[in-house]
Amino acid sequence: MKREPVQVSGGDLQRLRQLNSLSSIRALREARGPLTLTELATQTGLSRGSMVDVVTDLQERGWIAEVEPAPGGMGRPAKRYRFRADAGHVLGIDIGVHKVLAMITDLAGQTVASGRVAVDPGTTRDERLEAVDRAVDAALVAAGPAMPDLWGVAAGSIGVVNREGVVTRVNALPDWAGVDLIGHLGQRLSCPITIENDSKLAALAEQRLGVAAGVRDLVYLHAGRRPGAALILNGRLHHGFSGATGEVGLMEITGWRTMAGHLENSTVAEGAAPEDAAGLVFGSARTGDPAALAAVDTYAHQLALGTAAMVLTLDPELVVLGGGFSRSADVLLPALRRALEPHCLRVPEIRPSTLGEECVALGAACLALDHVDERFFSPEGSIARPAAPRRLV
Amino acid sequence: MKREPVQVSGGDLQRLRQLNSLSSIRALREARGPLTLTELATQTGLSRGSMVDVVTDLQERGWIAEVEPAPGGMGRPAKRYRFRADAGHVLGIDIGVHKVLAMITDLAGQTVASGRVAVDPGTTRDERLEAVDRAVDAALVAAGPAMPDLWGVAAGSIGVVNREGVVTRVNALPDWAGVDLIGHLGQRLSCPITIENDSKLAALAEQRLGVAAGVRDLVYLHAGRRPGAALILNGRLHHGFSGATGEVGLMEITGWRTMAGHLENSTVAEGAAPEDAAGLVFGSARTGDPAALAAVDTYAHQLALGTAAMVLTLDPELVVLGGGFSRSADVLLPALRRALEPHCLRVPEIRPSTLGEECVALGAACLALDHVDERFFSPEGSIARPAAPRRLV
DNA sequence: CGATTTATTGTGGAGTCCATAGATATTCAC
DNA sequence: GTGAATATCTATGGACTCCACAATAAATCG
Numbered sequence: 001m002k003r004e005p006v007q008v009s010g011g012d013l014q015r016l017r018q019l020n021s022l023s024s025i026r027a028l029r030e031a032r033g034p035l036t037l038t039e040l041a042t043q044t045g046l047s048r049g050s051m052v053d054v055v056t057d058l059q060e061r062g063w064i065a066e067v068e069p070a071p072g073g074m075g076r077p078a079k080r081y082r083f084r085a086d087a088g089h090v091l092g093i094d095i096g097v098h099k100v101l102a103m104i105t106d107l108a109g110q111t112v113a114s115g116r117v118a119v120d121p122g123t124t125r126d127e128r129l130e131a132v133d134r135a136v137d138a139a140l141v142a143a144g145p146a147m148p149d150l151w152g153v154a155a156g157s158i159g160v161v162n163r164e165g166v167v168t169r170v171n172a173l174p175d176w177a178g179v180d181l182i183g184h185l186g187q188r189l190s191c192p193i194t195i196e197n198d199s200k201l202a203a204l205a206e207q208r209l210g211v212a213a214g215v216r217d218l219v220y221l222h223a224g225r226r227p228g229a230a231l232i233l234n235g236r237l238h239h240g241f242s243g244a245t246g247e248v249g250l251m252e253i254t255g256w257r258t259m260a261g262h263l264e265n266s267t268v269a270e271g272a273a274p275e276d277a278a279g280l281v282f283g284s285a286r287t288g289d290p291a292a293l294a295a296v297d298t299y300a301h302q303l304a305l306g307t308a309a310m311v312l313t314l315d316p317e318l319v320v321l322g323g324g325f326s327r328s329a330d331v332l333l334p335a336l337r338r339a340l341e342p343h344c345l346r347v348p349e350i351r352p353s354t355l356g357e358e359c360v361a362l363g364a365a366c367l368a369l370d371h372v373d374e375r376f377f378s379p380e381g382s383i384a385r386p387a388a389p390r391r392l393v
Numbered sequence: 394m395k396r397e398p399v400q401v402s403g404g405d406l407q408r409l410r411q412l413n414s415l416s417s418i419r420a421l422r423e424a425r426g427p428l429t430l431t432e433l434a435t436q437t438g439l440s441r442g443s444m445v446d447v448v449t450d451l452q453e454r455g456w457i458a459e460v461e462p463a464p465g466g467m468g469r470p471a472k473r474y475r476f477r478a479d480a481g482h483v484l485g486i487d488i489g490v491h492k493v494l495a496m497i498t499d500l501a502g503q504t505v506a507s508g509r510v511a512v513d514p515g516t517t518r519d520e521r522l523e524a525v526d527r528a529v530d531a532a533l534v535a536a537g538p539a540m541p542d543l544w545g546v547a548a549g550s551i552g553v554v555n556r557e558g559v560v561t562r563v564n565a566l567p568d569w570a571g572v573d574l575i576g577h578l579g580q581r582l583s584c585p586i587t588i589e590n591d592s593k594l595a596a597l598a599e600q601r602l603g604v605a606a607g608v609r610d611l612v613y614l615h616a617g618r619r620p621g622a623a624l625i626l627n628g629r630l631h632h633g634f635s636g637a638t639g640e641v642g643l644m645e646i647t648g649w650r651t652m653a654g655h656l657e658n659s660t661v662a663e664g665a666a667p668e669d670a671a672g673l674v675f676g677s678a679r680t681g682d683p684a685a686l687a688a689v690d691t692y693a694h695q696l697a698l699g700t701a702a703m704v705l706t707l708d709p710e711l712v713v714l715g716g717g718f719s720r721s722a723d724v725l726l727p728a729l730r731r732a733l734e735p736h737c738l739r740v741p742e743i744r745p746s747t748l749g750e751e752c753v754a755l756g757a758a759c760l761a762l763d764h765v766d767e768r769f770f771s772p773e774g775s776i777a778r779p780a781a782p783r784r785l786v
Numbered sequence: 787c788g789a790t791t792t793a794t795t796g797t798g799g800a801g802t803c804c805a806t807a808g809a810t811a812t813t814c815a816c
Numbered sequence: 817g818t819g820a821a822t823a824t825c826t827a828t829g830g831a832c833t834c835c836a837c838a839a840t841a842a843a844t845c846g
Contacts, residue, residue, distance in 0.1 A: 001502035001601050001759070003423075003766065009402060010412035011438055013801050013834055019403035020802090030396075038824075045404055047804050052825085075823025076811040109394035160738075169738070208394050217634055231706070233626050240708025241610055244738050247705045251736055253646055253698075305646075309702040312640045313624070315633025343644055345553075345562070345637050366394070373396065406803055406832050413833090431793075440835050445794080462843095468792025469842040 009379045017054070018383050020046055022376065024054050025063055028083040029108070034067040036078035055081060062087055062385065085110065088385065089147060090372060091139065091189070092364030093155035094198065095132055095181075097121050097172055102135040103361040104143050104150075109209055109369060112147070114361070115139035125175045129184050136188070150191050152368035155181055156198035156360040162243045165195035169244070172226070192375075194367055197243065199322075201363030202353070203230035204237050206320050208366045210355045217316040219246075219307070219348075222323035223332065225260040225278070227303060229310060237367070246310070254306035259299055266295035282328035297335050304339035311344050322353035402772045410447070411776050413439055415769065417447050418456055421476040422501070427460040429471035448474060455480055455778065478503060481778065482540060483765060484532065484582070485757030486548035487591065488525055488574075490514050490565055495528040496754040497536050497543075502602055502762060506535035507754070518568045522577050529581070543584050545761035548574055549591040549753040555636045558588035562637070565619070585768075587760055590636065592715075594756030595746070596623035597630050599713050601759045603748045610709040612700070613639075613746075615716035616725065618653040618671070620696060622703060630760070639703070647699035652692055659688035675721035690728050697732035704737050715746035 009019060023044045028035055035043070041051040058064045065084050069077035085108035094101040098121075103114040115138025117131040132155075140147075157179075159170030165182040181195045203220030206212045212220075216235040222228040229246030231238040238245055249256030260278070263269065268284045268291050269277035284292035307319065321329055321336065329352030340347045355362060375381050402412060416437045421428055428436070434444040451457045458477050462470035478501035487494040491514075496507040508531025510524040525548075533540075550572075552563030558575040574588045596613030599605045605613075609628045615621040622639030624631040631638055642649030653671070656662065661677045661684050662670035677685035700712065714722050714729065722745030733740045748755060768774050 001762075003601065003763070010409065010416045011834095013406075013409070013803095013832095016403065016406070016409045016833090017802065023403045036824085048825090049805080049827090050803050053802080072813090073823085074813055074821075076813095076825070078824055208396065229706070233631065234629060236627060238626065238707070241710040241741065242708055242739055245706065245708045247708070247738060248702055250705055250738065251701055308644055309641055310706050312643055313622070313638065313703050313706055314631070315635055315638045315640070317634040345640060345643065346635055348634070369394075370396070404803095406834095409802090410833065429793085441794090442796090442836085443834050446833080465844095466792085467790080467844055469794075469844095471793055 011379070015379075017057075018381075020044060020050070021054050021058055021063075021383050024051075024058060025083065028064055028081060029085075031083075034080035034082040036080050038078060040081070061383065063383075083107075086112075087148070088151040088372070089143070089149075090365050090368035091136065091150050091153045092201075092361045092366070092368060093132065093136065093153070093185075094201075094358075094360035094364060095128065095155055095157045096198065096360065097158065099357075100128070100131045100135040101358065101361045102132075102139040103358065103365055104139050104147070105362075105365040105369075107369065107372070109362070109365060111358075111362075111365075113139050113142035113144075115142060121172065125173075125179060128173075128176075129179070132184070133188065136185075150189065152192050152194075152372050153185060153189050154194040154196065154201070154364040154368040154371070155185065156196055156201040156364045157181060158198050160242070160244045160247075161195050161197045163239070165193070167195075168242070192368075192371060194371060196237070196239075196364070196367060197230070198360045199228045199246065200230040200237055200239070201367060202322055202355070202359040203232055203320065203363070204366050205355050205359045205363035206322065206353055207232050207235075209362060210320075210359070211351045211353060212318055212320050215318045217314065218318040218320055219310050219314065219316045220320045220322055220353075221303070221307060223303060223321055223325040224323040225274075227256045227259070227306070227323070229306070231310075231314065231316075233314070248306040248309050251306070251309075254309070255302045256306050259302040262295050262298040262302065266291060268292045268295065278325060279328075282325070282331050285331045286328070296331055297339075300332060300335035301339045304336055304343065307336070308340055308343035311340070311348060315346075316348050319348050319350045320353050321350055322359070326353045404772070408772075410450075413437060413443070414447050414451055414456075414776050417444070417451060418476065421457055421474060422478075424476075427473035427475040429473050431471060433474070454776065456776075476501075479505075480541070481544040481765065482536070482542075483758050483761035484529065484543050484546045485594075485754045485759070485761060486525065486529065486546070486578075487594075487751075487753035487757060488521065488548055488550045489591065489753065490551065492750075493521070493524045493528040494751065494754045495525075495532040496751065496758055497532050497540070498755075498758040498762075500762065500765070502755070502758060504751075504755075504758075505540070506532050506537075508532035508535060514565065518566075518572060521566075521569075522572070525577070526581065529578075543582065545585050545587075545765050546578060546582050547587040547589060547594070547757040547761040547764070548578065549589055549594040549757045550574060551591050553635070553637045553640075554588050554590045556632070558586070560588075561635070585761075585764060587764060589630075589632075589757070589760060590623070591753045592621045592639065593623040593630055593632070594760060595715055595748075595752040596625055596713065596756070597759050598748050598752045598756035599715065599746055600625045600628075602755060603713075603752070604744045604746060605711055605713050608711045610707065611711040611713055612703050612707065612709045612741075613713045613715055614696070614700060616696060616714055616718040617716040618667075620649045620652070620699070620716070622699070624703075624707065624709075626707070641699045641702050644699070644702075647702070648695045649699050652695040655688050655691040655695065659684060661685045661688065671718060672721075675718070675724050678724045679721070689724055690732075693725060693728035694732045697729055697736065700729070701733055701736035704733070704741060708739075709741050712741050712743045713746050714743055715752070719746045 027043045041048045067080040085106040100117045115135040117135045159167045170176045199222045218232045220230040263281045264277040269280045285296045420436045434441045457474045460473040478499040493510045508528040510528045552560040563569045592615045613623040656674045657670040662673045678689045
């Protein structure tokens, strides 16, 4: 009988020490503030004495730092330690249609530097790749020469991205399919590189840093001119067999491929450029304009069709409303909820996304951090800090 | 930043020994045949010397047994050890509309005894619960008094089952909703009890013992008069927030609630009882009857609508065609594949289920085994065999 | 029968953790 | 101020587990 591998590490005495060190790192990283030795000992289950060994070792290795003791309280004041989020950094890149955004974050996901280059739908593949390079260089320059090496890189691209990091299908950019992003980034960055679809990364960012923090099962709706979706299942990004998840909009009956027309063809938006139409309609709907409200309602009903299919399939705890139209969540979200009700057994909670236009880059950083974690906490992982130099050519 | 907990165990020296013992148990359990000490040592990464300690300990505790050395080969023949699948047993129960089946399996998922009681849709709730008791008793009697205690129990029921094991929604049996199966079984069985939806358990059985062995992402289609679906995602049964996953058939546009009519109203099945109609139609379709083929095609097209929604959402590696109609997979499966093609980016492989009518009970046993595993391999788990006596009242 | 091959058994050493006891630093009460 | 109370820090010995290496044992091959 095949079974799911329940991870069992085991090993050497040194491996045991390593596991205990990792538990301590984890405890300090997850904690709100600094922890004392006694607190650490109770959390990890180790004895105080062993905790001293572990902590001094971690301090020497640069993983944790001592903080001045807490004032007040009885007895001898205890030394306190904190996780050094600045022990390492990762790079998250959003390669979008209109911009390339490179963000360097520390191990806690805090942004320390970023670089940004504007592009547009007409930018060719090579120009776009060059824009990526410029954005990355700008972020590295902004971070300054004092920053330690990068431990990981992840980039988000539109289109379907397979497990090898190749963009296999893309509509919005004609010459983007088949681009070898790992190869391109690998020429300049000598650390592990991951590529993922941009909506998936936005979903991840919301689950880690945003409105869905800690939710284990959620559907991320990218509400925009071309709606899309991404899934977090059992707390993990669901990549799918070939990377093409959340593509329920490809079914004709959902109408997702053409539904933006309901907004753009509304009388409210007459004469406006297609990219401005939606904003106008949402704005008019906000003031109560009947035609605009009707257009929003039609859009919401269409959006609800595909959403209901996913909700009924997955029974998620939460739906996150993201994408460009989530700026108008005050209008769109109630309409979507009403439209979902007749289809669903239980309409899940719906929350508008909060991270704004940096969400894809942030999600990329989160993914890179996940991979750093996996490397560290895997049975083969070492507690030595990786030497993965960034290479500025 | 919230993160997914990467399991880190750590702990004591005895915990280290326990981890190494568990790795050894795992290695022996997963292996095809018995293993020698040297083989075990290389697989677990331990030294030979330590392996001797671990193995003698496990032998004393009854987890593993020595096998006669392999004949032939150079040098001194090595002792060989095997996992004792009979060290413990679990009970899986299928509480169906037409039958109750209780199966006792060993730790490898091999059936050692079973009991079966026929019921029908008209059976009342209390009668059905009594039938469950009789089936369980029969299985325990069949297993004989020599069998060690049960380590876990799982039962499959139709309807939506929430995390507390309560059936919250059910159509086929009018008085079944709200039944407290854990409470009922707990009166007679003093070991951990889990309740789950029957289709989900069938999916699990196929992924562990059947046609989907080892596949990590799959959609299980229950093709019958009332189609349903269950999901295995990332190697684990996807329960959902309220247990209502795979319910895409509730959307009217899929037509899943009424589609059996295409078969039952076919001229081929004129005059037959509704429960026999499908068999007749599939039989005629097999011989090439045009009316029957048309009816099957219509059914397949409807089935494909909901299936495509799930496939596009999840991008699974595999679709398993189960349920009563999977007996006619030779006719239905090609029709389903053809019907899926226009909807999907990539039509996943489709395989007919192989486990037959025992699949739900087997899946229940698999789920019980999973929970046994979780208990053993969790940081708090002990390598001592659990004393969870069955109580025959 | 001896050489070769492979497995088993035994010993010493190193690393890690725990329990315990005594030293230390701070607050609180008088 | 001084001493009691409280909590932490430091140090030591003992127990457990693993590893490396050497000596012994049991089979096959020529």
